[in-house]
Amino acid sequence: MSKGFLLVLSGPSGSGKGTVSQALLKKRKDIKFSISATTRKPRPNEVNGENYFFLSEEEFKSMQEKGEFLESAFVHANYYGTPKQFVLDEIEKGEIVLLEIDVQGALQIKKNYKEAVFIFLLPPTMDELKNRIIKRGTETEEDINRRFANAFKELDFVGEYDFFVVNDKVENAVKDIEAIIHSEKLRVKRHKDIKLNVLKQGGK
């Protein structure tokens, strides 16, 4: 039996982690997406247990106190968190679980669950990073500048990660991540009874 693993795909704003995650999940139906919990209200098209687990603040804080999150954060007046049990159950079943998360969240996970595989997504250039932040079009210039300054600082944390992937073209970033997944599936430490499996096949 082999265990799966948690793949943490992270990077600063504008690195394109959302786009790359979606492209990867579309291509690879064998990868599970880690569903976050949040206290924010569902948007009209959002389904509980599919887009998010929608919780009341009480429920969220109760889980938080019991240490039931791999990481959690308070953003724009709402709580967000990654329920631990779902991830651990899927890994035990042999699944690969993808978690797309910002740098602060990834660093929290590294403290709580260092067995995860950490990928830092980089923009090809700082100009391109700024373009991507601007292109969202939903933010004020102040927001843009703050995000850019933040992204610039967050690049310093790449040293905390296992792998880096430069997101120049999405399809190439996806291929890089697929190679990492392929390779990590061959890791000895996640497999028990490798010898036994050889002996079983066709029997000696």
Added chain:
Amino acid sequence: MSKGFLLVLSGPSGSGKGTVSQALLKKRKDIKFSISATTRKPRPNEVNGENYFFLSEEEFKSMQEKGEFLESAFVHANYYGTPKQFVLDEIEKGEIVLLEIDVQGALQIKKNYKEAVFIFLLPPTMDELKNRIIKRGTETEEDINRRFANAFKELDFVGEYDFFVVNDKVENAVKDIEAIIHSEKLRVKRHKDIKLNVLKQGGK
């Protein structure tokens, strides 16, 4: 600048490490082959400086005394060793160096140079392993039995390795190894100045 790495492809007799190495090198001209030194006699089709450095026992022992091997061993009545300087020079230049070696040699390298990437090649079944040992046709039944018993014991050392690859079909084993190489090239720890590279491209 990024450093290369030493890829140690290892496994018991009959795992097919020679065949897989050759197939990988044929496909990937970017990979350098680490040539071992040995005191055993060349087989009919083997070329000095290509398959091995064929040395006299005196030459070998002189290098051994000077600590010029990454590993060395006395196997089946002959000495084998991996000249250290060639490997380290290539890695410094950013090259990927492939070293095909038996299990005892790999374990020694792990002691002397744990930065290497260790892959254990497995036969799909023990029957197939025995077939492969027999197919060589160059050995006595006693040799065959000794190799088989040895291979069986050596499977226990898979836990010392980073990755395992089941050599059922050579082309699939090669693809597995290529994924490991692709992934290892994206390792943060072998790259300096990842942030600086982002800043340099197109300027900030």
